[in-house]
Amino acid sequence: xxxxxxxxxxxxxxxxxxxxxxxxxxxxxxxxxxxxxxxxxxxxxxxxxxxxxxxxxxxxxxxxxxxxxxxxxxxxxxxxxxxxxxxxxxxxxxxxxxxxxxxxxxxxxxxxx
Amino acid sequence: xxxxxxxxxxxxxxxxxxxxxxxxxxxxxxxxxxxxxxxxxxxxxxxxxxxxxxxxxxxxxxxxxxxxxxxxxxxxxxxxxxxxxxxxxxxxxxxxxxxxxxxxxxxxxx
Numbered sequence: 242x243x244x245x246x247x248x249x250x251x252x253x254x255x256x257x258x259x260x261x262x263x264x265x266x267x268x269x270x271x272x273x274x275x276x277x278x279x280x281x282x283x284x285x286x287x288x289x290x291x292x293x294x295x296x297x298x299x300x301x302x303x304x305x306x307x308x309x310x311x312x313x314x315x316x317x318x319x320x321x322x323x324x325x326x327x328x329x330x331x332x333x334x335x336x337x338x339x340x341x342x343x344x345x346x347x348x349x350x351x352x353x354x
Numbered sequence: 355x356x357x358x359x360x361x362x363x364x365x366x367x368x369x370x371x372x373x374x375x376x377x378x379x380x381x382x383x384x385x386x387x388x389x390x391x392x393x394x395x396x397x398x399x400x401x402x403x404x405x406x407x408x409x410x411x412x413x414x415x416x417x418x419x420x421x422x423x424x425x426x427x428x429x430x431x432x433x434x435x436x437x438x439x440x441x442x443x444x445x446x447x448x449x450x451x452x453x454x455x456x457x458x459x460x461x462x463x464x
Contacts, residue, residue, distance in 0.1 A: 286452075289451070331397050341386060341403065341445070343390075343398075344400065347396060
């Protein structure tokens with residue numbers, strides 16, 4: 242089955258800890274994205290990557306970091322500098338950056354207390 | 355950014371057609387119109403896209419006005435499983451970025 246996997250589905254952390262969210266895709270897509278969603282709101286773009294070893298900040302990159310060492314993987318680290326980290330995090334991929342047909346993973350719900 | 359506006363909510367009876375409007379008056383001539391939906395606590399799902407012509411696939415139909423300032427997503431026979439938030443994201447400020455608003459919460463009732 243081709244698709245995007247995110248793990249874990251639920252994640253709990255104490256304030257002040259860094260946490261890394263996993264995103265893997267086997268669709269052979271070049272572009273990958275991270276979004277954040279808060280209750281009742283739309284998605285906001287955190288980071289995106291067009292190709293391996295390259296990524297760009299989205300609209301709300303402060304307090305987050307990413308890496309793209311492999312085409313299949315695009316992990317997101319939520320650092321202690323992120324003021325309001327509790328949210329639903331969604332990873333997506335597309336054939337290329339020019340394609341707006343994005344395929345989303347199931348999401349990770351992060352709770353920081 | 356090409357911004358889009360949608361009504362916050364809409365109810366639809368099961369088996370009836372659901373017509374979801376989206377206003378995108380600032381869209382430029384070469385920007386596509388995209389529709390996604392998000393079932394509660396899941397990742398969004400791509401539905402359909404179009405540029406000028408009307409489009410249809412197994413999920414829905416997309417009607418784009420001639421001036422391209424608005425579009426309507428049609429779910430021809432709504433089922434309970436179509437209950438979701440429907441988005442028509444606008445293109446972001448650079449290539450490949452999508453700008454998601456709050457979308458339209460569609461509730462299909464028996």
